[in-house]
Amino acid sequence: MSRHGRIKKVFTHSIVAAAAIGCQAQAQTTVEPVNDLPNAYQTIEGYFKLPEGRTWGSTSAVEIDKDGKSIWVGERCGANSCANAPDVDPMLHFDEKGTLIKSFGKGMLIFPHGIHVDRSGNVWITDGQDNAPRATPAAAAATPPASAAPAAGAAPAPAAAPPRVAGPSPAATKGHQVFKFSPKGELLMAIGKPGGATGPTECCWQPNDVITNAAGEIFIAEGHGLNQNDRVMKFSKDGKFLQAWGTRGEGPMQFNQPHALAFDSQGRLFVGDRGNNRVLVFDKDMNQVADWKQFSRPSGLFIDKKDNLYSADSESGSINPAHSTWKRGIRIGSAKDGKVTAFIPDPLPTCERGTPAGNPPTCGSGTWVAEGVAVDAAGNIYGAEVGPRKLQKYVKK
Numbered sequence: 001m002s003r004h005g006r007i008k009k010v011f012t013h014s015i016v017a018a019a020a021i022g023c024q025a026q027a028q029t030t031v032e033p034v035n036d037l038p039n040a041y042q043t044i045e046g047y048f049k050l051p052e053g054r055t056w057g058s059t060s061a062v063e064i065d066k067d068g069k070s071i072w073v074g075e076r077c078g079a080n081s082c083a084n085a086p087d088v089d090p091m092l093h094f095d096e097k098g099t100l101i102k103s104f105g106k107g108m109l110i111f112p113h114g115i116h117v118d119r120s121g122n123v124w125i126t127d128g129q130d131n132a133p134r135a136t137p138a139a140a141a142a143t144p145p146a147s148a149a150p151a152a153g154a155a156p157a158p159a160a161a162p163p164r165v166a167g168p169s170p171a172a173t174k175g176h177q178v179f180k181f182s183p184k185g186e187l188l189m190a191i192g193k194p195g196g197a198t199g200p201t202e203c204c205w206q207p208n209d210v211i212t213n214a215a216g217e218i219f220i221a222e223g224h225g226l227n228q229n230d231r232v233m234k235f236s237k238d239g240k241f242l243q244a245w246g247t248r249g250e251g252p253m254q255f256n257q258p259h260a261l262a263f264d265s266q267g268r269l270f271v272g273d274r275g276n277n278r279v280l281v282f283d284k285d286m287n288q289v290a291d292w293k294q295f296s297r298p299s300g301l302f303i304d305k306k307d308n309l310y311s312a313d314s315e316s317g318s319i320n321p322a323h324s325t326w327k328r329g330i331r332i333g334s335a336k337d338g339k340v341t342a343f344i345p346d347p348l349p350t351c352e353r354g355t356p357a358g359n360p361p362t363c364g365s366g367t368w369v370a371e372g373v374a375v376d377a378a379g380n381i382y383g384a385e386v387g388p389r390k391l392q393k394y395v396k397k
Contacts, residue, residue, distance in 0.1 A: 031293040035327045037343040041381060041394040047098040048391050054078060054088075059391060060300065060371040061115035061125065062384035065183075068377030069096040073384065073391055074112030074125050080386070083110050083131045091125065091181065096376070098393075104185030110175040113224075114209030114260070115372070118216070122188060123181045126207040128224055130168070130175030130195050167228045168196035168205065176204050178220055191220070191239050198228040201241045205229055211261040211269075212237075221258035221271060223248070230255040232271060232286075245286050250276045252288050260301040260372075262309075264335040272298030272311065277323055279311065292338045296326045300372040300384070309335040310375055312383060314367035318350050328369050330383060330394075344381070344394055363387055 048071075050056065061074030073092045077085035089103035090112050105112075111129035118124065168176065176196030180189035192204040206224035213219070216237030223230035231246035232255070246255045256275025263269060268289070269282045277297045281290035297320070300312035309332070316326040327349055333340035351363040370383025370392065381394040 033326045034294050034296065034331065034340045035343065035345075037331075037340065039344050040342060040397055041344050042397050043347075044393040044395060047393040048073075048094055049098055049100060051100065056389045056391065058386040058389050059112070059384040060367075060386055061112050062300075062372045062374045062382050062391060063115045063117045063123075064374050064376050064382075065093070065117055066119065066121040070094060070101070071096075071374070071376070071382060071391075072115060072117060072123055074109070074115045075391075076112060081111055081129065083129075091123065091185065093183075102183075102185065104181070108174075108179065108187075113207070114221075116209070116211045116261075118212045119214075121183045123183065124178065124210045124212070124218075125181070126178050126204070126210050126220070127175050128206050128208060130172035132169035132171040132195070167198050168193075172196060176207065178204060178207050178210050178218075189239050191218070191235060200244070203233055203235075203241070208257070208259045209261045209272075211263060213263060213267060217242070219261055219269065221255075221261050223255060224257055224259070230258060230275075232258055232261075232269075234286075243286075252291070255280075259299055262301040262303045262335075264303050264307050264309075265305070268335075270301055270303065270309070270335065272301045274298055274315070277326075279309075290338065294338060294340050295331050295333065297323055299367060300370065302373045302375050303335050304375050304379075307335040308375075309333050310373045310381065312370040312373040314369050314371040314386065317346065319353050319363050319368060330370055330373055330381065344383075 055078050057076040057078040058080040059073055059075045063072045071094045075090050075092055076082055077088040077090055082090050086107040089106045090109045091105035092100060093102040095101050109127045110131050111127055112125050113128035114126040116124040172195030174194050177190055177192040182188055196205045198205045203220060204222050205228045207220050207222045208224050209221045211219050218235040220233045230248040231244050233244045234242045236242055255273050258271050259274035260272030267284050271280045273280050274297055277293055279292040279295050279298055280288055283289050295311035296313040297316045298311045299314045302310040311331045313328050316323040317328045328346040330344040331340050332342040346369040353363050368387040369385060371386045372384035374382045383392040
């Protein structure tokens with residue numbers, strides 16, 4: 001079959017699949033908030049220990065090692081970016097007691113975002129931003145228009161950083177890639193062009209998460225805000241592009257910030273379609289088979305060996321008027337039938353956007369509570385938090 005014949009066949013198959021699930025997607029558009037569920041967990045504060053002099057930055061990347069008990073984290077170098085901390089290791093490996101046993105990656109990552117440990121114990125990380133200059137709102141407001149002449153005797157104003165637009169910046173030399181490391185921190189593979197790429201077969205632009213299947217094939221979800229692409233890309237185990245699915249939208253086979261990926265025991269791919277407040281489920285041929293809104297606004301997903309599904313919602317409730325009736329927190333349910341059975345709520349459900357300090361409490365300028373979630377073999381839950389800049393541990397009461 002010719003290449004064009006294969007494309008036509010895939011396109012036709014996708015249209016048929018979309019039509020088959022259209023009624024289900026429409027039926028799922030309105031779901032009553034799933035908030036009032038039992039919480040069988042308690043929080044262990046301050047469990048993870050950083051070296052003296054180092055403080056936690058934002059993190060959305062948390063994963064369990066193949067040993068089932070130690071924890072990997074992608075941490076943003078004591079801030080919400082590693083761009084200004086080239087001597088700080090963002091990749092952290094903790095033992096089950098919360099002690100740091102390994103770190104690496106200094107100078108390589110700008111914005112560690114999604115993380116995955118494959119069956120061989122290799123560690124994958126997505127780098128979701130770049131090192132191009134960014135114009136802050138305050139700087140933009142203070143910068144006079146280009147037509148304004150400087151006052152008499154005044155030095156010319158410095159050029160302002162250009163506002164960011166969708167797509168790679170010519171000034172970017174790092175970022176928007178996916179890296180594969182050995183457990184010892186050796187770089188084994190890099191997918192994508194440093195600084196980003198957006199072509200039909202190119203990776204990446206704002207990669208959110210990465211995961212591998214049993215055959216070693218690589219799946220990358222991309223599109224986070226300045227959206228050039230909202231899609232899931234598939235690569236061979238040696239990093240060659242195979243296929244891509246999705247466009248920006250809210251219909252079947254569409255995404256708005258595909259933020260998290262997970263596989264169940266059947267090999268079905270779960271996509272946390274955060275901007276559309278839903279979890280989409282795909283079979284092995286990437287036919288969409290489910291559209292679930294009962295797990296709220298999924299920033300992070302994790303499925304354990306018993307097909308329990310954990311969904312971290314960091315963007316609902318008091319900080320999101322468009323999704324205010326849903327509470328933030330971690331919902332726990334079944335990847336088999338989609339039933340939600342438990343909920344770990346945000347301890348500050350009424351906080352508002354602002355700075356971290358203040359009374360009443362405020363939620364900072366970003367997401368709150370767990371954005372990333374992982375579960376060890378003993379059933380302990382770990383929540384990676386962007387706004388509070390913490391890694392939390394939850395254990396059964």
